[in-house]
Amino acid sequence: MRFISQTSSDGVTEQFFTLGEIPGVLWTPEGARGTRPLILLGHGGGQHKMAPGIVAHARRYAVEGFAVVAIDAPGHGERPRTEEFARIVAEMRAGMAAGENPGALVAGMHGHLAGQAVADWQAVLTAVQLLDHVGTGPVGYCGMSMGCGLGIPLIVAEPRIRAAVLGLLGVHGLAEDAARMTVPVQFLVQWDDQLVPRDQSLALFDALASAEKTLHANPGKHGDVPSFEVDSSLGFLTRHLS
Amino acid sequence: MRFISQTSSDGVTEQFFTLGEIPGVLWTPEGARGTRPLILLGHGGGQHKMAPGIVAHARRYAVEGFAVVAIDAPGHGERPRTEEFARIVAEMRAGMAAGENPGALVAGMHGHLAGQAVADWQAVLTAVQLLDHVGTGPVGYCGMSMGCGLGIPLIVAEPRIRAAVLGLLGVHGLAEDAARMTVPVQFLVQWDDQLVPRDQSLALFDALASAEKTLHANPGKHGDVPSFEVDSSLGFLTRHLS
Numbered sequence: 001m002r003f004i005s006q007t008s009s010d011g012v013t014e015q016f017f018t019l020g021e022i023p024g025v026l027w028t029p030e031g032a033r034g035t036r037p038l039i040l041l042g043h044g045g046g047q048h049k050m051a052p053g054i055v056a057h058a059r060r061y062a063v064e065g066f067a068v069v070a071i072d073a074p075g076h077g078e079r080p081r082t083e084e085f086a087r088i089v090a091e092m093r094a095g096m097a098a099g100e101n102p103g104a105l106v107a108g109m110h111g112h113l114a115g116q117a118v119a120d121w122q123a124v125l126t127a128v129q130l131l132d133h134v135g136t137g138p139v140g141y142c143g144m145s146m147g148c149g150l151g152i153p154l155i156v157a158e159p160r161i162r163a164a165v166l167g168l169l170g171v172h173g174l175a176e177d178a179a180r181m182t183v184p185v186q187f188l189v190q191w192d193d194q195l196v197p198r199d200q201s202l203a204l205f206d207a208l209a210s211a212e213k214t215l216h217a218n219p220g221k222h223g224d225v226p227s228f229e230v231d232s233s234l235g236f237l238t239r240h241l242s
Numbered sequence: 243m244r245f246i247s248q249t250s251s252d253g254v255t256e257q258f259f260t261l262g263e264i265p266g267v268l269w270t271p272e273g274a275r276g277t278r279p280l281i282l283l284g285h286g287g288g289q290h291k292m293a294p295g296i297v298a299h300a301r302r303y304a305v306e307g308f309a310v311v312a313i314d315a316p317g318h319g320e321r322p323r324t325e326e327f328a329r330i331v332a333e334m335r336a337g338m339a340a341g342e343n344p345g346a347l348v349a350g351m352h353g354h355l356a357g358q359a360v361a362d363w364q365a366v367l368t369a370v371q372l373l374d375h376v377g378t379g380p381v382g383y384c385g386m387s388m389g390c391g392l393g394i395p396l397i398v399a400e401p402r403i404r405a406a407v408l409g410l411l412g413v414h415g416l417a418e419d420a421a422r423m424t425v426p427v428q429f430l431v432q433w434d435d436q437l438v439p440r441d442q443s444l445a446l447f448d449a450l451a452s453a454e455k456t457l458h459a460n461p462g463k464h465g466d467v468p469s470f471e472v473d474s475s476l477g478f479l480t481r482h483l484s
Binding site for chain 2: 189191205206211212213214215216217218219226228231232235239
C-alpha cells in the first residue's frame with residue numbers, strides 16, 4: 001500500500017493511496033490512533049471514489065470516529081477501461097435506448113465487474129486494517145446502485161463485513177446472493193426511481209435473507225436520496241458496529 | 243382541565259388529567275418550565291393512553307425535552323363504550339372472521355370514531371398549550387394503526403400540527419384526506435403485517451401528498467415494529483419541530 005498524499009480539514013484526515021492497481025482514499029478522524037470500526041464505500045456506476053455523495057458520507061462518518069475507505073471500481077475513475085468493458089457499457093446504453101429491460105442490462109454490467117471488485121475490496125480491507133490508525137475493528141459496507149450490485153456479492157463472500165447500507169437497485173441477477181445475506185441491512189428505495197422499477201427494488205429487499213433488514217423509501221428520482229439518509233445510515237452503522 | 247395525579251421518575255413527570263369527558267396523560271421533562279415542542283400520541287385500536295408502546299414513546303420523547311400527551315380514543319380505555327360502537331366492533335370482528343375485506347371493516351370503525359376523535363384532540367391541544375410548562379411551541383403527531391386512521395383526519399383539519407409519524411394502516415377510506423396532507427410524514431410499514439396487506443400500506447404512503455415523506459419498512463407482523471424505530475421517530479420529529 002503506497003500513500004500518495006495526506007491532507008486534513010474540519011477534523012478529518014484524507015489519504016490518497018494505491019494498492020497495486022487499485023486507487024483509493026482513506027478518511028480517518030484527524031490525529032486518530034488505535035483500532036476503530038471501518039466502513040467501505042462503494043460508488044455508483046460511472047462515478048468514482050471522490051464522487052460528491054461518497055465524500056459527503058465519508059467525512060460525516062469519519063467525524064464520528066470511523067475509518068472510511070473508497071476505491072475506484074474496475075473500469076471507473078482513474079482505472080483503465082478495458083475494451084470489453086467499454087463494449088458492455090455501449091451495449092447497455094444502446095439496449096436502454098432501444099427499450100430493453102434496464103434491470104437485465106445493468107445486472108449484466110455489474111456481473112462483468114463483480115469478480116474483480118470483490119477481490120479488490122478484500123485486498124484493500126486486509127491492507128487498510130494493517131494500519132495503526134484503523135486496525136481490525138468491525139467492518140460495514142455502504143453502496144447504492146452499482147455500489148449495491150457489487151456490494152452484495154462482496155458481503156456474501158466476506159465474513160469480516162457485519163452490516164450494510166444498500167439500495168437503489170432491483171433484484172435482477174442478485175436473488176441468489178441476496179438469499180445468502182445474513183448481516184443487518186438498511187435498504188434505500190427512491191419511490192420515483194426512473195432507472196429501477198419500484199417492484200424490482202421491493203423484490204430485492206424481499207429477497208434479502210437478513211433477519212434484521214429495514215427499508216427506507218423516499219420520493220424522488222434515482223439521484224434524489226435526501227440528505228437526512230446520511231445521518232440515518234450513520235445511526236444504523238453505529239448501532240451495528242460499535 | 244383537571245389534574246388527577248402527578249409522579250416523576252427517571253427525569254420525566256407524568257400527569258393524569260381529564261378535560262371534560264376526555265381522560266389523558268401528559269409527560270414533560272422533570273422540572274420543565276417554559277415553552278417546548280409538543281407531541282400528540284394516538285394509540286391503536288383496542289388499546290388506551292397507557293398502552294406499553296405509548297408509554298415507551300412518551301418517556302423517550304419527554305427525556306429529550308418534548309411535552310407529550312396521550313388520550314383515550316372514543317370508546318377506548320376509561321371512556322364509555324356506546325351501544326353503537328360495541329355493535330360496530332362486533333360486526334367488524336364477525337366480518338373479519340367471515341373473510342370480508344379487513345381494510346374496509348377497519349376503515350368503517352375508524353370512520354365512526356373520527357369526528358369525535360378530531361374534536362377531542364383539538365380541545366386537548368388547546369388546553370395543554372395553555373400550561374406554563376408546555377406553551378405554544380411546534381406540534382407533532384405520532385400514531386400507528388387506528389392512531390394513523392384517526393390521525394390523518396386530525397392533521398388535515400388542524401394546522402397547528404407540523405409533522406407526523408404514521409403507519410401500520412392501508413389506504414381504505416383515507417385516500418381523500420391523504421391527498422390533502424402537506425406536513426412531513428415518516429410512515430411505518432410492517433413487511434409481513436397480517437392485518438394490513440402490503441400493497442394497501444404502500445398505497446396509503448403513495449397517496450400522501452406531503453412533499454417530504456419517508457417510508458420505513460421492517461420485517462415482522464403488525465405488532466412487531468422494532469424498537470429502533472422509536473429513536474428514528476424521535477430524530478424525525480426533532481428535525482421538524484426544533
